[in-house]
Amino acid sequence: MSVPALRVSGIAKTFGGARALKGISFEVAAGEVHGLLGQNGCGKSTFVKVLAGFHAPDPGGTIEVFGKPLPFPMPPGAFRDYRMAFVHQHLGLVPTLTVLENLRVASITARRARVNWREERAAARATFARFGVSLDLNARTGSLSQTDQALLAIMRAAEDLRGADGPGLLILDEPTPFLPKEGVDRLFALVRQVVGHGDSVIFISHDIDEVREITDRATILRDGLVSGTLTTKGSSHDDFVEGIIGRRIARSVTAPAVTRGRTLARVTGVAEPGLDIPALEVAEGEILGLTGLLGSGYERVPYLMFGAREATVGDLHMGGKTTPLRSMTPKAAIAQKMALLPSDRPGASGVPGLKVRDNMLLLELDDFMGRFGLNLRAMGRRASALSAEYEVRPANPDMRLGQLSGGNAQKVLLAKWMIRNPDLLLLDEPTQGVDVGTRQQIYRVIRDAAARGAGVICASSDAEQLADLCTRVLIFSRGRIAVELTGQDITKDSIAEACYGHSTLDVA
């Protein structure tokens, strides 16, 4: 048998006192797509960062890439010598630099005498041509949408691998949460292409269907240890779920409301560049899904309603009041009992450097004012109780938010908004980077809110999530609402179909 692409044995990593990896061993065969699965915080990203040389593992373990052992600590950039390429969980782009600089970072920061800008530009255009993408090379990367940024990171990794001679290893740490179905398809085509070349791929995702679609085998981590390796062909959806969280769960679907509730909020006359919504409303108890293809603009809606992004025209009607969107501010939105959970977790949703309890109770501070100022003890108790209620692990509110895994951080931030019992809950990719078990907990919280009479708007590119969670789904195309699905019509397939159906129609 040929040399495995990756052989990991006994890799452990300790942060301070906490052991994120407790000695994992597994192999990735040459030419295979290998899934790496596990609950939030089980150590997947940590392992990826060990592989990239970002973290040095605890002494003892070894990693071989195509038979060559990695030296620890690894010199920066040495991963390229081992023909590895990465898409990191937070993409690894510098928002204030240009698209060109981010795309060609490996080449323009290599140990050479000078940068040939003409060549770099040509190479970048060639890359775009290959992927059928066109971005402004001079644009500030931060001004791209999250989706475009994800594409940029993926293209970059694929290019890194193309440059290597001999077989390579592509590591994708949750590349899909920002990608709509279409992007995922394209990514998978790319992955197959890469594997066709004889390269291997490690694919990390919480989306079991995706994993089943693309991988050959999958290693499952639980609690810092390998809990098993599955061969994809012989395993069912439930086998994966059981492997990941240790038990089976039934897929839950929101029960449709018997009667449609009163209209809670209505947005009218939105007309922004690339977005045109004459009217959109959400009723009490309704979970309204928004989706569409890349660039269809659906995900801007929650931000516009919340006053998080500047709007030019349009009004929000809610609670008998009409507010022009241009004068909407997050503060006013919160006063109207709205809540917004943004998709940019570390940048817009929570502060990684502050404690879980501070993040969790930020909106509730005034309620803890005692006679002598903030009642710190009561705050501690409340934070502990909430951590338990939302099953945040570890349930220590004195940890910094950044020390939690992505899924657990997401639960903290959901708790932050839910304790205010919002009337209108605006969500952007609420389960991005969240494992299947946690996903159910988050669904439960959202459904409870709806059952209480709140309206929910959920922008998501995940059709399955929309199908499970929503009572009504709007599919956007080119900034307009193209299709409305309700009741039994909402299925994963019908959503996907509606997305594509409209795109082909539009293009035609």
Next chain:
Amino acid sequence: HADPVAEGLARATQIVEEHRAVPTFQAPGESFDIRAVAAGKKMLSIPNTSSNQFLKGIIRREIEVGKEIGLEVREWENQGQPNQWVQGIEYAIANDFDIVDLISGVNPAVIEPQLEAAKAAGVQVFTSHFYDPSQEANPLLAGDLPFSFYGQGWIMGNWAIHKTEGAANVIVVKSDEVPPTEPLVRGIRDAFEQNCPNCTILTEINVGITEWGTKIQPAVQAALLSNPTANYVFPIYDSMSQFVVPAVELTGRGEMVKIATGNGTPFVLDFIREGRVEMDVGESLDWVARATIDGYMRKLAGLEMPEELAVPLYIFDETNIETAGTPAEANKGYGDEYVAGFHENWQLK
């Protein structure tokens, strides 16, 4: 009869009395027609820094005197940075000035290349009120009017002897980076050596000018606490005294420890009126300005330059402080006889 303490005290008292008398004018040299020399000439005055009011006061009066005699005087405003002085001299060379006046503070050693350039271009660079007569002037200068900083220290020392009746224990606050410090402190030391066997300098605190505001006060406090016998503090430049006064008051030693200083800066004279400072050795800015121009013009006229800037030192204390005005002014209290004296000596009118 051979009581060195009493004798020294008597000498000290006499020196103090001499400098308490309102100063009198003495001609710095033979009479000459200053207008004939000055007409059409241009002089650039570069102060150490334009934020020093003592220097600015002198230059303002130089400008006025210049108007009387037909000499065009300009100030080169600067913030005390040597490269600005360099720029000033280059400006003077480029714009055909006849004289550059480094008034009390610009150290010629810091700008030697420019002094050479000035010499080559025929611009005469003078210093005034910068060196002590005991110090060697920079050879690149066209001329120098030294001022007796030694005398200033000498008077301060004798003042303390006189006031303590021969038992002065002094803390000196100084800034070694400026050349006048050395002769000034030597003057204090000599006064004690010659006139007071029992007097001592307990400690000398050296503080860089830029650090006066943050370091003088704590350092003086520490010195006072570790020297319980101290009865005088000499901030040798009187602008230091604003930091010495609170140090003395905070240590609760105001009754016992007195402050004597030198330069005649108005706010310090106000301190004397308020009883927070005991004595200040002053000199008249106008007098300095006139004596400076007098010296330079003599040189231009081919006459002998005076060996020393003939500006008398005058003691301000509680007895005569009202003559300085309320609030005090920079030039009050020195009489005005000298103005007529210069006029006559310069053959004006």
Next chain:
Amino acid sequence: MDTPLSTSPERRRFNVADFTERFGLVLVWIVMIAGFGILLPGIFLSWMNFSIMFATQSPGAVLALALIIPLTAGDYDLSVGATLTLSAVTVGVLNAVMGLPLGVAVLAALAGGVAVGLVNAFFIVYVRIPSLVVTLGTTSVITGLVQWMTNSSTIGGISPTLVNMVMRGRLFGISYAFYYVIAIALAIWLVFEFTPLGRRILFVGRGREVARLSGIDVGRVRVGCLVASALLSSIGGLVYAGLLGAADPFSGLNFLLPAFAAAYLGATAIIPGRFNPWGAVISVYFLATGITGLTMMGIPLWVTSVFNGAALILAVTVSQFVRGRQETDIG
């Protein structure tokens, strides 16, 4: 079901590393005091010595306290030194030169401080220029204005009432100046720790976008912090003028670097990783103790500069090693 993933339980036990980190600076301070006490018997360990030090360092301490407010909100305010000077000379000019009543002069000085804060805030928050640039600029402008107001000369003759209220008035042998410092530190501590406002400032400093989307009026908080720091700086100016009984147009800037040093050093103590008032005050007095001790031993003053710098770096280094050399959140 649901195995607990990590096993750090909530603990409220005594933790040596934690304690060392929080009170390390205080311990070093005590050791230093003891050391000087032995080297300088009878002189150093006197109430007098400490009471004087507490009073003398109070303008610097007020400045350090002023600084930590915008620093917590994520803005640098380099203009605190110049604002201190502006306030001192405003009192000097209005009270001593123009003869207005002290109360009026004090109010004008404080109003001047608020004005500086508003100007800073306008350019930083509204025009969105980096705070370092704006406050560098206003420092220069204020320095010029001060020179114009005072003609670059020290102004004496400030009403003795101010001197009485700051320096001459004493409680337990310590000038009132010290108690003003304590009162300000206490107020900041209470606001930072026990009010929603304090938390909002923290969030604004650590995550502007998060704060904004959480309904915090980020602009208003930043403006408030910049105005507060300018106002405190002008209080510092009053303390300085009261301490000297005069207004000195030059020294303010000299306080700037030590105040920054104290603010950062203070962020390694008491509440490590955050700018905090007690840490800042302790740092000011820690550095002052070293300098006073060295001066009393007759060490030349240049050594004190070296001490100041070395103490700052070493103290922060020690605290960094206690924390396992994590990247700090501040700075």
Next chain:
Amino acid sequence: MDTPLSTSPERRRFNVADFTERFGLVLVWIVMIAGFGILLPGIFLSWMNFSIMFATQSPGAVLALALIIPLTAGDYDLSVGATLTLSAVTVGVLNAVMGLPLGVAVLAALAGGVAVGLVNAFFIVYVRIPSLVVTLGTTSVITGLVQWMTNSSTIGGISPTLVNMVMRGRLFGISYAFYYVIAIALAIWLVFEFTPLGRRILFVGRGREVARLSGIDVGRVRVGCLVASALLSSIGGLVYAGLLGAADPFSGLNFLLPAFAAAYLGATAIIPGRFNPWGAVISVYFLATGITGLTMMGIPLWVTSVFNGAALILAVTVSQFVRGRQETDIG
């Protein structure tokens, strides 16, 4: 299928706003020169005047250039002013006082600069203390050492060779000093714009974690930048000593704030949004032109301070309004 995902096309057309932003400072500079030329006929608009200005401002310009290197890499280096002084007095002490040959003294001065850079880098990069804190500390330490080395006095009598190489030697009537500035700016520009190293620095400054994940040795880049800035500062010290023919132990710190101002002001010009050498050099001479003109008009000193600050703030404000008041990337 492959619909184009985003549709902003690349453009290379002439753009008025863009041009204004890049060359606005230069235009304002030219207008200012013209203004002073009219107000000061025959004096201001002379080759001599400019050649003097170009030469005398060169130490400040070198310092501003030194600063932009670590600023680009995301670190503040406050110690550049102190390092300039250290280098100047090292040459003074070794050459003028101890009589060593000029070459040896110069090498020692440069070695001192490198040492300062390494010390800064050790604490910033290895111990992970914020750069502001470390360089504040080393500034204080170096200031003390300089006072010790020089006894706080100016040292004259430095070898005329140095003076010839810096000030007396002229090309087109301008002292060599100016060409050193240009050479340094050119070198930095080439490195920043045309070498992979330059981009590594930029990546490190804008996103440290990302840079590391991209395989850049972040630590080494930061160390290199800190050493480079200290080395350039010590070259600034040589220029300063050569200009004066003497070593002055106090002025270095006076250059610090103007150099920062120039670095930030420069980041609004030529390559707006990035610290860049031409912008920095132009800013130094822009501010110097204003001050020289005002001085020649006999405007009181305090106006120049106000000019300095106001020019900085207003120039950045104008550039901000051109950019539509976006948050800047620097700072």
